[in-house]
Amino acid sequence: MKIAAVILAGGEGSRIGGDKPMRLLGGTTLLDRAIDYASGLSDEVAVAVRDQLVGHAGVAIIRDNPTIEGPLAGLVAALGFGRDEDADAVLTLPADMPFLPPDLADRxxxxxxNNGAAIATSGGYLHPVCGLWLTATLDFVPEYLASGRRSLRGLAETVGYVAVDWPADPEDPFFNINTSAELAQAERRVQR
Known part of the structure; x- marks a missing residue:
């Protein structure tokens, strides 16, 4: 199976004061950490952004669909990128989860x-931004949008998904940075 990897970095990051992908963790931006991780999983890597200016040599920058709000806009862009790269599936990764497990793509x-998506879970929480989505999912998007729904979870339910669980103890590999306090917590984790 050919897999493209797309980092979802189009959120506003308002709870952390904006420009979240460019925040430093252990001296490296969250975006650079995500790119390094994704590059270890696929030769076809892109960063999906809404209107932020980011630039990285060797990594495609794709734009979220401007007519769609939230992470679904990034997923639609990612699926389009996957199709353009003749990938069978697209692995989506958020820019703000710096501790993703090394076996994410394989598992x-x-x-x-026979599902349309495989979605990571930990600690009883579904993480639809960490998912492997068949590129054929793009065919379901127009009808899904017409229904008025916009959540990644809802689209996963529409195409059929399987949840794949990781242990969250002692530390959750899907730890998400949304605030300055969470960034400080992640910094402590990196420094150990």
């Missing part, structure tokens, strides 16, 4: 089977 791919 999601193993479980995808």
């Amino acid at each position: 999601l791919a193993e479980r995808l089977a």
Whole structure:
């Protein structure tokens, strides 16, 4: 299965004061950490942004669909990128989860089977921004949008998904940075 990897970095980051992907963690931006991680999983890597200016040599920058709000806009852009790269599936990764497990892509791919998506879970929470989505999911988007729904979880339910669980103890690999306090917590984790 050919997999493209797309980092979702189009959020406003208002709870942390904006420009979240460019925040430093351990001396490296969250975006650079995500790019390094994604580059280890696929030769086809892109960063999906709404209107932020980001630039990285060797990594495609794609734009979120401007007519769609939220992470779904990034997923639609990611699926389009996957199709352009002749990928069978797209692994979506958020820019603000710096501790993703090394086996994320492999375990999601193993479980995808006859589903439209395989979504990571930990600690009883579904993380639809960390998912492996068949590029054929793009065909379901117009009808899904016409229904008025906009959530990634709702689209996953529409195409059929399997949840793949990781342990959240002692530390959740899907720890998400949204605030300055969470960034400080992540910094402490990096410094250990």
